[in-house]
Amino acid sequence: MNPTAARATPPAPVAPPRPPPGPAAILYGPGAGDVEGLLIAFARALQRRGVRVGGLAQRTTRDAAGRKTGMGLLDLGGGPPHDIMQALGRQSGACSLDSQGLTGATSVLRDAVAAGVDLLVVSKFSHLEARGQGLAQDMLAAMAEGVPVLTLVPESHALDWLGFCGPTGHLLAPSLDACWRWWGPHGLETALAAHVPAGATARRVVIGFNWTLVEGPDGVGLAQTPRRAAHGCQPTPAPGDLAGRPLRDLAVGLGGADPVLRAVGAAAVNAAHNRRDTRGESANGLNLFATLAAEAEAPVSIGAFPGLTERLPRLRVVERTPGPGRDPVHAAATLLPGADAVLLTASTLANGTLPGLLARLRPGADVVMVGPGTPLAPVLFDHGVTMLAGLVVEDADGLARTVQEGGGARHLKRHGRTVVLRAPSA
Template identity: 50%
Template structure:
């Protein structure tokens, strides 16, 4: 059965030349995912060399436990036989199979080599992961790319040997779980569901999210009972498909990240990107025509000269810069929009934007939202059905820019 909340299974292979094995890259990516709360399993390799350039050892490290296993036979300096230890490799299969059984978020297999090409090595474990829908990341030498395609039946994706390529492959469908995992301790002191906006106040900040339309056919979430609950618990709502619970979840996550003392740029998100000839804006922001006169605008209810939501599939792949309304996070279109423009500079803008650096790895270059300066005034405004412009009277503009971003 297909789980609508589960990201599609991934099969990826980092392509590398013989003299540049991506072992350190794989290990760094495993550490990054593990630090963000994702369950990782499997093995990454470390090859050690002596001063003369000869291999002195090959080790596999279990990314889940840190346990190390040597897989190199000591054959002597004059031997021309393969130095790979079959017994050590067989021992490495056990943690791989445990990880597959546990349905980890990503399984690391050190590489697809000639042994796997021949059906030996860890080939059986790779095929088992694919059979069970467990996402798999490995490395393949350039000389074996065609064999890798045959092994995966063409379902595998070839990846560049850099961190940005790995994050693009991992994909923005994981962004929601990443945001939830980033919510720490603290309870909701106040939750207000207004006509236009939802506000969640935590111990150190206030988060906002756009209230879903009352006509939404699945908007049946039971309101009330949210105050006093942990922010992390409320944030789990963004992993479901009920629009009201999802919006409360986003506001709860923002209450943790959009902290009162957050250091950020005092810049409007609409001004955060240069305005190249090929700029696309998703969402009809007020005053947009004067601010960005040359931008192409996509909106669910397009006005004169604007495009409908369906045009995103044609317009975004051509864009150099994209501004996306933060409501795309709540209505679950954000992942699709980010996938359509993987090489554009993208700004996520609006009161519901999470001021969390962890969004940067998913293709967002700038995130621009609000930090409350007058909690009681903001609460009154939300309860009275205030619009986005009215909220700004009780907040300060706050913008975070990816330090790795290059115009």
């Protein structure tokens, strides 16, 4: 028997769940395009990121003249589709909603909520739902359980939707970007862990004085080690049992409460994404940010970087450690919504502050994440980051020695190369 396989694997502590987003409806009118396809595309993208999505999405077919020829409901949980078109005769060329077929499909919504989905998609909020009929009661039942609901609403019923939801309701523009901003950082750690290959194993785990290292089969990841005096920082619950475990199991620790296991989880995520074969721009992330921020009206840096304030006199710096020219941590809540250029230290991933920071970003801002612990993970582009500048390690043994001997960030760079990835829209 493999002694590593026989070891008990203690579960990572689970952090309190982040509050889910309030119910939302994609607003459409003439010229909005294929909003039904948009809703399905967003749901499928979430599912690929490990989010449990269930419910019903409408698909309407039309003839060359634009007349409806069919209406069906797609079960996003994988069940059979439901036909909800009632034909009014071949001569009329028209069709209407089959309310009986709609009623028969509602069990899909109830089953999805009972199964504990992270998001419930409901085909449409229209005249029936505005009167409390159709799928209205199923939406309300999901909201009462705290399940986020996403639907479509025509412009003619926008006010009805807001009245139906109350103060937590949202109206979204008909775009994927609007959907991602509504979903925000909710489930970000789950999405990052879901992209770690299921069959990969951690070859080596080193928890140094300054940095934590996880080596996978195709890459090495880093994360800042939490300060020993930090709240909740204790010896790991499984010393000697981390190496040899599945990389994804370690990555799940990123969503936990233990600061050390969060750092190990962040490093595991990086080990999966910062592969030795990763290609991108070979550039200095701080220099790229400085170029962007030189033209910005309100640049903000989350974390202090040497020499940056001298290059950017308007830069506001938010830092845990008090000092001249530094804003306290709580200032991020007021600075970020107005910032047009934002620099994020990669340590925000390991210390658990990243989702909250991303939730406050100004739409359209240039957002750069920099540091050896930056995961080169495109999923971050869905949450508002526009540029990632991370380290791809080429000398794993040399890096492990540097980490064991207490090396700082500047000592790590000689063991790899900096790689910059940009969001497609950037």
